[in-house]
Amino acid sequence: MHAPRTECLLNLIDQEYAIRDYQSDIPPRWCTGCGDNAILTAIQRLCRDEQLPPEKTVFVSGIGCSSRLPHYMNAYGFHGLHGRAFPVAEGIKMRRPDLHVFVTTGDGDCCSIGAAHWIHAIRYNMDMTVLMHDNQIYGLTKMQASPTSPRGLRSNTTPRGAYLEPLNPLTVTLGVPNVSFVAQAADWIPETLFDIVSQAYRHKGFSFVRVLQRCPEFMPHRFDAFVQDPSLTRLLVHQKGLTLTPDTSRTYRNQEIHDPGDLNRAREIASLTEEVPVGILYRNSEVPCYEDLREGERPNTPGLIRTVLDEEFDKFTIWPEDQPDQPAAS
Amino acid sequence: MDGISLELTSPRLIELDSEDSGESSRLRQQQPALFASYSDLRRLRYDYPLVLVEDDGGSARVQSLTDVVNALVRQVVPAGTQGKAFRWQLLYLEQTVRELVAAGTEGRLSRLWRKAEAELIKAADKADREALVKNLDLARETLETDGEVIDCDDKTPARFLVHAWNTIQAGKAKAFRKRIDGLILKLSDILKSDFTKSDKARSPEILKSAVGDTFDTDFDFDAMSRVLVEGSHADMLSPERRRRIEAVLMVLQSQRFYGPGRASGRWVEDVEPYTFVFDNCADAMDAFRDRLPQMVDFIEAVSIAELEIENKYRPELHDPFFQRLDESELTADDLALFPSYLVCLRDGESDAVETVRALEAIASGFPVKVLIQTDDILGDSSPEPPRASFAGGSARLAAMALGVNNAYVFQTASASLFRLQERVLKGMLYEGPALFSVYSGATKTVSGISPYLLSAAATESRTFPSFTYDPAAGPDWASRFDIRDNPQVESTWASHVLTYEDEALQRSSEAVAFTHIDFAICDSRFEKHWVPTSRSKWMDTMISASDLLAREGNGAASVVPYVWTIDGDGCLRRTVVDDRLLNSARRCAETWRSLQELGGIDNSHARCQLEAARAEWEQERQRLSGAAEVAEAVAAAPAIAESPVAAPAEETAPAPDSGVDAAEARAPDEPYIETARCTTCNECTQINNKMFVYNENKQAYIADPDAGSYRQIVEAAESCQVSIIHPGKPRNPDEPNLAELIERAEPFN
Structure with missing residues (x-):
């Protein structure tokens, strides 16, 4: 077998990926000024810094503004049904655990029609990075109240104002058994957004990141207070959590040292109403992943398949005299 | 011939030509690729045809048919789906009128509208006719606008200008009659009351x-x-006064400058009022000189009448004055009372010596409005603008008229006339001479391209740029001279996005500059200067002509310059061009550059001053920092004072990646972005993607603060979602409305 040599050749033409290599030909259709752009940039920076091969990376989404993101990534993508991003992503991870799976979903897609899948996806704890773009409104269909819309919000479905208190995706996630990673980011602080997305990617398990996202079209002033007054943002810092640049630290002085292993404090922080916590609320790398628990006997990645095949072929190989019994490439 | 020599380029052209010779006839019909979307103007809703609206109030305007129909739709058609059919019917009428006019039908809007209605009714199903007729009646009754409908062709400039002139004259005549009729009535009253005694x-x-x-x-x-x-x-009138009043009445009543009013203009029947529209300057000047005595008489009569009405005429004081009165005493106000003279000249048809006369007439300061219509900008044998033709390639006569200094000069192409009609009216109202230089787009040697498109291309390609010189606007060039009516006025060539289908049948796009060469290849006379090549013949050494022109020195004989064209079938080709076209584009760019300087864009004098000021500032800064170092050494102070950071205000936090050093290195008035806080939301890059550019992390920074205006920086700062753009101080002191912009920039600095 000449597999080793081919690998060498492949390595020779390996390229250094730049941000533009992750950009698809389609320019983003989001409104100018939309916070989704910042999330896209953070993800592209992550892919570049981690040098993720586009052919080994999958973006799965449901329906909504957030769910257009796979179109703008030069990688594999699956633009699924409304609320059904998680089952698709789970299927992909189950069958191809070698792929890097990202899920982009929105507050409507995740917490309303897809709420059941969301709860069980947390419990299954499969290794994937979930970015929940929370703009607290249905933007794609032009302004209807979503489960996270603030009470009293006038929208096309709640002309007299929303009647109910909004759902808190952080406390819900923290309340599900097997939860392993919960963080909150804000699109207007790109440095921490990037930091949180990177840590979420590096965590093995279901990493849930809620990103507070501005919608300049339908919720133009929702986050103005937080954008303009840094003291309303509580940055969660810890040696195992966020590390801040000096400038971010100087601007955002409202900081709390929070150990991401402390589930109870995480739940308290998640329940804050006056301030917005930004950082890693909870991380537990001990929780087993479902794909590992249910690992089958059938080889399911190209590398494994090749190893098994090579082992079979080697049984019939006649080696030259000077190269007795070479081991097969894996 | 700097750069590529003819010996080198010509064989190359022949070689390429021979390869393509089999399909040469089809290849001869090349158009600039950017024309692709405008192949059939009749299918588009655009400025033309125009309706020359009549209104003797002097406030009439030219209206676009599209605007007329839009206004009508807003007035009569119910909103929402209810009005869908009605809206469609009115748009169909507009379409039909457009087609009729394009086919050469002339007439008033009401007549063409009727014709279109008849066609629509004929095409409709019998069942729908009743509702249709009801709709059409309602629309027709509501449609108040009426007037001649004109398309963009060789007659357009003259018709447009004459209409504007008529509009102004109608307003003038109204004011004139009101004043003169008043004088006549009051004088008659004096005589009548005297008679009763x-x-x-x-x-x-x-x-x-x-x-x-x-x-x-x-x-x-x-x-x-x-x-x-x-x-x-x-208390009877003295016979002398009575005679004087009667003589004044005679002069006022028999004036021939305007048509008859209620009391004025009662001349003998076979005497016509004067005409003021001429087709050459000599006649206009002669007429003006011939009429001077009458004008003096008339002004005298008006002055005497005004004195008499107030009974302030003192013969011992006023008689000698009025005896002395001659044409040298006429003031600008006096002249403004009479109609201005309109001379319509046409390059190629009018006598060539007219150019000298026109300049003479304008320089003489008498109120003549001269239209020079150009049908052919390029010369017969060379794509370079001809020297002999008085229209000149790049604004020759209009540019010369700028030197007269007290004349209103306006140059544009037919396609922009509607958009710039205010400028035409301003010129007509201007009390002194005015020159209007208009390119009609009806060049005879260009086939298959409508005059509208060609004239728009002339402006777009800088071959016939638009500009206005208005002496009434202010004391200096900055307020008088304006080139902002040109597209992308800051750059050498206007650049557009060309979208096409590539080999893999995928949508592809590319920014393409529209140069003088693109304009010149439309003209069949210059076929020998270019050769189209199909995809199989494209070479690595090919370079777009605008890129080659932008290179310093252009000294690369090994490259093949091309422009994008499409043939009759819509196939994209690279058309290779020769030295003659390149040289002519170079000359065109030079002329445009000098216009830009006059218009205050990247003005070389201002730049020199700015550099001098910057050098001075730099020296001062070095002196200060030197002093600081000395002071520091003396005091042996370990730390440099930290740059002041205003405590919580996030706007003032310096960019983390550049750090405090960068903040210090930055000039205090320079614009900057806190790049690390950019959320990539595209607000600024959509305003100007040359000034605001994304870095390797896809976060914005200011790549070139001179790539756009201060206005754009301020607008970007205002629209930035996270307020991280700091506009600094304006870099171009000649930019309009600076005071307002500085005020707007204040909260972001």
Whole structure:
């Protein structure tokens, strides 16, 4: 077998990926000024810094503004049904655990029609990075109240104002058994957004990141207070959590040292109403992943398949005299 | 011939030509690729045709048919889906009128509208006709706008200008008649009241007729007349004054400058009013000189009339003055009372010597409005603008007229006339001479391209740039001269996105500059200067002509310059061009550059001053920092004072990646972005993607603060979602409305 040599050749033409290599030909259709752009940039920076091969990376989404993101990534993508991003992503991870799976979903897609899948996806704890773009409104269909819309919000479905208190995706996630990673980011602080997305990617398990996202079209002033007054943002810092640049630290002085292993404090922080916590609320790398628990006997990645095949072929190989019994490439 | 020599380029062209010779006839019909979307103008809703709206109030405007129909739709069509059919019907009428006009039908809008209605009714199903007719009646009754409908062709500039002139004259005539009629009536009143004091007015017959027949037996009119006549005659008009008033009335009533009003213009029947529209300058100047005595007489009469009405005429004081009065005493206000003269000249048809006369007429300062219509910008044999033709390639006569200094000069192409009609009216209203240089787009040697498109291309390619010189706008060039009507006025060539289908049938796009060469290849006379090549013949050494022109020195004989074209089938080709075209584009760019400088864009004088000021500032800074180092050494202070950071205000936090050093290195008035806080939301890059550029992390920074205007920086700062753009101070002191912009920039600095 000449597999080793081919690998060498492949390595020779390996390229250094730049941000533009992750950009698809389609320019983003989001409104100018939309916070989704910042999330896209953070993800592209992550892919570049981690040098993720586009052919080994999958973006799965449901329906909504957030769910257009796979179109703008030069990688594999699956633009699924409304609320059904998680089952698709789970299927992909189950069958191809070698792929890097990202899920982009929105507050409507995740917490309303897809709420059941969301709860069980947390419990299954499969290794994937979930970015929940929370703009607290249905933007794609032009302004209807979503489960996270603030009470009293006038929208096309709640002309007299929303009647109910909004759902808190952080406390819900923290309340599900097997939860392993919960963080909150804000699109207007790109440095921490990037930091949180990177840590979420590096965590093995279901990493849930809620990103507070501005919608300049339908919720133009929702986050103005937080954008303009840094003291309303509580940055969660810890040696195992966020590390801040000096400038971010100087601007955002409202900081709390929070150990991401402390589930109870995480739940308290998640329940804050006056301030917005930004950082890693909870991380537990001990929780087993479902794909590992249910690992089958059938080889399911190209590398494994090749190893098994090579082992079979080697049984019939006649080696030259000077190269007795070479081991097969894996 | 700097750069590529003819010997080198010509064989290359021949070689390429021979490869393509099999399909040469089809290849001869090349158009600039950017024309692709405009192949059939009749299918588009654009400025033309225009409606020359008539209104003697002097406020009439030219309206675009599209605007007329839009206004009509807003007025009569119900909103939402209810009005869908009606809206469609009105748009169909607009379409039909456009097609009729394009086919050469002339007439007023009401007539063409009727024709279009008839066609629509004919095409409709019988069942729908009743509702359709009802709709059409309603629309027709509501449609108030009417006037001649014109398309963009060789007659457009003259018709447009004459209409504008008529509009202004109608307004002038109205004011004139009001004033003169008032004077006549008041003077007549003086004479009448004087008559009532005369013996004749007190004769028994007149008295009797004043009382009427009913009571004539009750009065003794003879006795009444006797009593009245015996009264005093002391306050009768002196015969001298009466004669003067009668003479003034005669002059006022028989004026020929405007058509007859209620009281003025009662001349003998076979005398026509003067004409003021001419087709050459000599006649116009002669007419002006011939009429000077009448004008002086008329002004005299008006002045005397005004004095007489107030009874302030003192013969001992005023007689010598009015005897002395001649044409040298006429003031600008006096001249403004009379109509201005309009001369319509046409390059190629009017006598070539007219160019000298036109300049003479404009320089003489008499109120003449000259239209010079150009049909052919390029010369017969060379793509370079001809020197002999008086229209000139790049604004020759108009550019010369700028030197006259007190004349209004306006140059544009037919396609922009509608958009810039305010400028035309301003020129017509300007009290002095005005020159209008208009390119009609109806070049005879160009086939298959409509005059509208060609004239728009002339402006777009800088071959015939638009500009205005308005002496009334202010004392200096910055306020008088304006080139902002040109597309992308800051750059050498206007750049557009060309979208096409590539080999893999995928949508592809590329920014393409529209140069003088693109304009020149439309003209069949210059076929020998270019050769189209199909995809199979493209080479690595090919370079777009605009890139080659942008290179310093252009000294690369090994490259093949090309422009994008499409042939009759819509196939994209690279058309290779030769030195002649390149040189002519170079000259065109030079002319444009000098216009830009006059218009205050990257002005070389301003730049020199700015550099001098910057050097001075730099020196001062070095001196200060040197002093600081010395002071520091003396005090042995370990730390440099930290740059002041305003505590919580996030706007003032310096960019983390550049750090404090960068903040210090930055000039205090320079614009900057806190790049690390950029959320990539595209607000600024959509305003100007040359000034605002994304870095390797896809976060924005200011790549070139001179790539756009201060206005754009301020607008970007205002629209930035996270307020991280700091506009600094304006870099170009000539930019308009700076005071307002600086005020707007203040909260972001």
